[in-house]
Amino acid sequence: MPKRKNKTINVPGKIIVVFSLVAVSIFLFFLMLKSFFNRYAYFNINKVTIVGVNESAYRSFARRLFGRNIFSVDLGRLKNQVEQETGDSECVRLERRLPGELRFTLKRRIAIAQVKFLRYHCVDESGMLMAGASDIAYEGLPVIQGLEHKFQQANAKYYALEEAKKILVLIQEKNRMHSLKDYTIIRINLAKQKTSSFFIAENTLPDDLSKDNFSKAQIEVRFDPDKPVETIAVLGLLLEKRKASGNARKEGKGSLAGIAYIDLTNTFSPVVLEKKDKGL
Known part of the structure; x- marks a missing residue:
């Protein structure tokens, strides 16, 4: 049986040369075009x-x-x-x-919180530090505690801090919630070894309140940092219900009066612990 001859395709060298010249010409054309655009004063x-x-x-x-x-x-x-x-x-x-x-x-950029390391620094909605710093706390902005070293290490002047984003969502949700417009978040504590919590106070507190009394007027709210939206929604409902009861208003006190703390770590089963009456 005769052997089958393998067919080989011979490409003329002239074709290779022509294609190479075309490719080089196109490359040089775009190079000259780029140079023209980069140098032309127009x-x-x-x-x-x-x-x-x-x-x-x-x-x-x-x-x-x-x-x-x-x-x-x-x-x-x-x-x-x-x-x-x-x-x-x-x-x-x-x-x-x-x-x-x-x-x-x-x-x-709008500042919605602040963090303290050496001085107080404002934090915007994205979790980035803003320019400037103050020796005293900025009025009306919650202080985030527990993330100071993260802000320093992450170069947060130029990059948003991921760990702060859920906390900032909590603040934004509170600011949007109409039922919580009469309350201010004073500080948010993200301690590692215990339950995270934030502290709220009523906006009607006297300006000349002493530091000790101001601290006592703050109510601790324990919460799960992974559920910022649910936390604020439940808190709004609780305080609205408390306000509607009218007991605090009749006594000439705010809706937070008599509360020891609020536990919202389980938003399906919130706990409001009342202060013990010293007269009992």
Whole structure:
């Protein structure tokens, strides 16, 4: 039986050379095109638009961009730089508008809590530290305790702290809850060896209340950090029910009067422990 001959395909060397020349030509064309866009003065930045916040606070930042080529700037790096310029805004959008305009859309960051390490630092809704610090606590902002070292280690001025996000959800839910508008969260304690808790007080407390009496007026609420939404929902219902009973109002006291602590670690079975009457 005769042997079968294997067919071999011979590609002419000229075709390989032609394809190679075409590929090199295309590469060189795009290289020259990129070089043209990066060097041509027509594409130099001559306008920087900042919307969403007061533009005057960013004049110095904008001046530093003028004259640079719009294609040579790193948009990711620029986004970080504009956020660090004042420390109180977030860049939600950055776009090139040819031939020479950069447009920044910024959103004002809002402080909803604070943390203390050496000094008090504000924390925004995303879990990032804001610019500035104070020797005394910021009025009206809950103090987060137990995450101080996390904020320091995580470089939270530039990156949101994951461990704080659920706690910030708790604060945001409380601020949105109409039934809790008469109460303020003073501090949140995330101790490792015991149940996490936060302390609330009524907004009607006198301004001249002594430190000792102010501490006594705060009511501890024990909770599960993994259930911030459920915790606030149940707390709102409990205090609404207590207010509706009218006992505290008749005695000229607030809805928190007479409470030793509230335990919401199990939101399906909340516990309100009343203070013992000293007269008994």
